[in-house]
Amino acid sequence: MRRAHAVEWVRAAEGELIARLPEGTLMQRAAAGLAATCAELLREGVPGRVYASRVLVLAGSGDNGGDALYAGARLARRGARVRAALLAPARVHAGGLAALLAAGGRVTDDLAEAERADLVLDGIVGIGGRGPLRDTALPWVDAAGRGAATVVAVDLPSGVDPDSGAVPGAAVHADVTVTFGTHKPGLLVDPGASYAGVVRPVDIGLGEVRGAGADGEALSTGASGAAGRSLRGADTTPLLLDGHVVEALQQEDVAALLPAPDAESDKYRRGVVGIAAGSARYPGAAVLAVGAALHGGVGAVRYAGAAAREVVRAHPEALVGEGGPKDAGRVQAWVVGPGLSQDAEAERAVEEALDAGVPVLVDADGLRLLARRGAAPADALLTPHAGEAVALLAGIGVTATSAQVEAERLRFARELARGYGCTVLLKGSTTVVTGPHGPARVNPTGTAQLATAGSGDVLSGLAGALLAAGLTPLDAGSVAAYLHGLAGRLASGGDVPVAAGAITAALPEAWRRSCHSGGATG
Numbered sequence: 307m308r309r310a311h312a313v314e315w316v317r318a319a320e321g322e323l324i325a326r327l328p329e330g331t332l333m334q335r336a337a338a339g340l341a342a343t344c345a346e347l348l349r350e351g352v353p354g355r356v357y358a359s360r361v362l363v364l365a366g367s368g369d370n371g372g373d374a375l376y377a378g379a380r381l382a383r384r385g386a387r388v389r390a391a392l393l394a395p396a397r398v399h400a401g402g403l404a405a406l407l408a409a410g411g412r413v414t415d416d417l418a419e420a421e422r423a424d425l426v427l428d429g430i431v432g433i434g435g436r437g438p439l440r441d442t443a444l445p446w447v448d449a450a451g452r453g454a455a456t457v458v459a460v461d462l463p464s465g466v467d468p469d470s471g472a473v474p475g476a477a478v479h480a481d482v483t484v485t486f487g488t489h490k491p492g493l494l495v496d497p498g499a500s501y502a503g504v505v506r507p508v509d510i511g512l513g514e515v516r517g518a519g520a521d522g523e524a525l526s527t528g529a530s531g532a533a534g535r536s537l538r539g540a541d542t543t544p545l546l547l548d549g550h551v552v553e554a555l556q557q558e559d560v561a562a563l564l565p566a567p568d569a570e571s572d573k574y575r576r577g578v579v580g581i582a583a584g585s586a587r588y589p590g591a592a593v594l595a596v597g598a599a600l601h602g603g604v605g606a607v608r609y610a611g612a613a614a615r616e617v618v619r620a621h622p623e624a625l626v627g628e629g630g631p632k633d634a635g636r637v638q639a640w641v642v643g644p645g646l647s648q649d650a651e652a653e654r655a656v657e658e659a660l661d662a663g664v665p666v667l668v669d670a671d672g673l674r675l676l677a678r679r680g681a682a683p684a685d686a687l688l689t690p691h692a693g694e695a696v697a698l699l700a701g702i703g704v705t706a707t708s709a710q711v712e713a714e715r716l717r718f719a720r721e722l723a724r725g726y727g728c729t730v731l732l733k734g735s736t737t738v739v740t741g742p743h744g745p746a747r748v749n750p751t752g753t754a755q756l757a758t759a760g761s762g763d764v765l766s767g768l769a770g771a772l773l774a775a776g777l778t779p780l781d782a783g784s785v786a787a788y789l790h791g792l793a794g795r796l797a798s799g800g801d802v803p804v805a806a807g808a809i810t811a812a813l814p815e816a817w818r819r820s821c822h823s824g825g826a827t828g
């Protein structure tokens with residue numbers, strides 16, 4: 307599992323560690339890791355070596371600038387030609403600047419340095435950043451963007467809010483982000499995540515910390531039981547610390563959660579999912595949701611609704627009926643809503659599914675109807691896109707636009723989960739799945755090619771099947787998003803447009819890659 311910690315937690319952990327270590331130790335650890343990554347990038351790219359390479363440090367007024375200046379000093383000692391732009395000269399990190407000058411680096415105010423640099427180190431602002439980037443930084447950020455330099459963000463790209471991933475103004479587009487101690491939520495959630503490039507965690511020893519964090523949660527080395535430092539798989543899981551607010555499933559986590567039949571299994575024991583979707587007007591949603599559910603690890607799929615004929619024609623494996631959920635026979639979970647329309651019959655289907663006493667996934671039209679209730683059963687899974695999230699928020703008295711929801715996905719997903727008292731999967735460029743409490747999951751797979759009509763119906767059929775197979779709403783939602791995203795990537799090969807049916811067709815291969823070692827997450 308990849309984990310990210312909020313700023314308040316990071317500061318508490320760092321504070322504890324700083325108190326025990328000689329002054330400046332943490333910053334030197336950070337700068338050493340940063341310089342090593344920069345040296346590697348210079349050797350791998352243009353110019354192919356550190357010696358005589360051109361490095362520009364953008365140094366803000368805090369410790370983030372200090373990290374960048376000390377790393378610049380290390381590169382200068384290895385023969386790089388290092389220049390530093392001081393964005394707030396009166397408040398620059400004095401020790402970092404002195405080290406850079408002593409190593410042969412120089413201060414510059416020539417913007418052309420940004421355009422001709424081989425590597426730019428973004429030390430403008432780190433976890434202390436708030437609000438849009440200040441004006442003094444903007445010409446440097448623009449110039450670095452125009453040039454051919456590899457841009458390395460220190461801790462996180464400046465301009466990205468560390469806790470939410472919101473980008474309230476201009477921000478640095480990094481090729482690589484070197485982040486210290488643990489991921490920050492803003493590196494895993496869009497829009498921030500799309501500014502971070504490849505994220506490389508550097509261990510600064512936060513795993514040595516034990517005790518109480520700022521929020522009262524224990525700071526420990528986590529469930530692995532590993533003593534002391536717990537760096538595992540340096541490129542994916544920086545530290546196994548408790549108190550994280552965001553996590554992202556990795557392939558091995560998905561493998562452990564996927565349902566698998568055993569010798570005792572029969573089709574009923576594997577779970578049966580009910581799908582109440584589609585209408586005379588929108589039969590396609592039913593066909594797509596049922597098709598995906600058939601690949602979701604259950605023993606059978608029941609369909610209840612007006613598109614029964616179309617469903618059975620497309621999927622002879624499905625058990626179909628034209629009545630509502632109440633008349634459909636036993637299932638272990640319901641999916642209600644895709645293509646249902648919003649008439650009286652649809653309303654009845656939603657009521658019956660909600661009253662069935664099994665976990666319910668509510669999507670699309672079902673969400674608009676649910677918004678009128680303003681509450682959901684605790685084992686429900688709601689799967690809105692931003693527009694449906696706006697309607698659900700209105701149902702609990704919160705006014706927001708879909709642009710606001712997209713800008714602060716974590717916050718609004720959590721607000722919905724708390725307001726409705728259940729699990730929410732917020733779709734979009736970074737899918738977020740969260741309950742009212744505990745860490746939120748962000749999906750690491752996916753591609754913008756998934757934004758195609760019917761794609762959401764595939765996701766809800768798949769997630770409903772996983773619910774019926776016995777996964778919790780949080781696991782069902784996050785595993786479904788992972789498989790759906792991976793299937794979308796496989797179907798599109800990265801840049802070929804896909805139709806929703808092609809996502810379903812790729813689900814078996816996505817499942818295969820997820821349940822075997824060999825890696826699937828990009």
Ligand SMILES: NC(=O)C1=CN([C@@H]2O[C@H](COP(=O)(O)OP(=O)(O)OC[C@H]3O[C@@H](n4cnc5c(N)ncnc54)[C@H](O)[C@@H]3O)[C@@H](O)[C@H]2O)[C@@H](O)CC1
Nearest residue numbers: 320333367368369370431432433434435436438439440461
């Ligand atoms: N606390 C620690 O022990 C460690 C901190 N480290 C580094 O220190 C950073 C945090 O340092 P600080 O707490 O000094 O904070 P930052 O350096 O992230 O930012 C604070 C400074 O930036 C200015 N600022 C805030 N928002 C801004 C904006 N939107 N545009 C421009 N300037 C803005 C503030 O006026 C303040 O002077 C981390 O991100 C990391 O890089 C590392 O050295 C590791 C150890």
Ligand SMILES: Nc1ncnc2c1ncn2[C@@H]1O[C@H](COP(=O)(O)OP(=O)(O)O)[C@@H](O)[C@H]1O
Nearest residue numbers: 691733734735753754756757759760761762763
């Ligand atoms: N920019 C994007 N990047 C990645 N995935 C996206 C993006 N936009 C949408 N998606 C995904 O595509 C799917 C679209 O679902 P939805 O909006 O319900 O479409 P529909 O109702 O047409 O089926 C969701 O899984 C969503 O997370």
Ligand SMILES: [K+]
Nearest residue numbers: 428431460464
């Ligand atoms: K930065």
